Amino acid sequence: MALKVILTAAVLTLLTRAGVEGNNDGVSSGHCGLAGAASLLMRPASPSQALDPITIVVKNNNPNEEKTYETSVANGGILIGAMTRLMMNDNSFTFTYIMDINYGPFLESVNGVAGNNKDQTYWELLVIKPDGSTIKPNVGIGCYIPNAKDKILFNFTTWEWSEGCQEV
Numbered sequence: 101m102a103l104k105v106i107l108t109a110a111v112l113t114l115l116t117r118a119g120v121e122g123n124n125d126g127v128s129s130g131h132c133g134l135a136g137a138a139s140l141l142m143r144p145a146s147p148s149q150a151l152d153p154i155t156i157v158v159k160n161n162n163p164n165e166e167k168t169y170e171t172s173v174a175n176g177g178i179l180i181g182a183m184t185r186l187m188m189n190d191n192s193f194t195f196t197y198i199m200d201i202n203y204g205p206f207l208e209s210v211n212g213v214a215g216n217n218k219d220q221t222y223w224e225l226l227v228i229k230p231d232g233s234t235i236k237p238n239v240g241i242g243c244y245i246p247n248a249k250d251k252i253l254f255n256f257t258t259w260e261w262s263e264g265c266q267e268v
């Protein structure tokens with residue numbers, strides 16, 4: 101059973117220089133799941149850090165709401181770092197996560213809306229690539245490495261008990 105430690109993402113203000121290896125398709129090496137815990141020991145980004153622009157879209161169909169944010173990710177850096185940078189700079193964007201011992205940070209809430217088992221709701225992570233195609237990453241926010249101009253879509257939706265996590 102997963103050991104879960106609930107942390108608010110505010111603790112992650114030092115995360116932006118997470119030393120995670122990775123490639124360009126958003127999947128990094130195996131130890132990335134510890135990014136959240138390791139972040140407690142990390143230094144903040146230096147002013148000279150190379151940053152790539154990305155967009156974050158928060159979508160909730162009930163009620164129908166969509167908010168778009170422009171932010172940036174360190175070149176080769178992880179999505180949760182970009183989310184933390186955005187939250188530090190824009191108080192209309194907030195998120196929390198639950199640390200899963202196997203897979204790292206599970207995105208629990210965005211802008212005060214949390215998924216839950218009773219309603220079988222969660223924040224799905226989708227990525228709209230610059231060519232318009234949409235992918236469903238097979239890793240979470242602690243491991244996904246965005247490319248410049250990726251549009252990250254946090255989609256509040258439901259899941260079924262039989263559901264796996266297939267790519268769309």
Ligand code: B12
Nearest residue numbers: 102200203204205206207222224225238239240259264265
């Ligand atoms: C069911 C399931 C879900 C359900 C969980 C609902 C629930 N409350 O049970 C839902 C639909 C919510 C889900 C979502 C996602 N999932 Co999922 N999920 C699974 C699945 C099929 C079974 C997990 C399980 O029940 N294990 C048994 C229980 C007893 O063990 P457990 O440790 O308590 O399980 C918990 C964790 O697995 C956690 N969890 C589930 N998915 C994920 C994903 C991440 C990134 C994290 C940190 C935790 C986590 O939720 C479970 C229940 O609390 C596994 C594949 C597998 N066969 O293990 C994939 C799996 C864990 N999920 C995966 C992924 C990628 C995701 C998503 C990121 C997909 C997406 N792009 O949106 C999202 C998470 C987004 C977010 N908000 O952070 C990957 C993780 C791989 C990785 N290295 O990170 C797996 C391994 C599937 C795969 N091979 O691609 N998932």
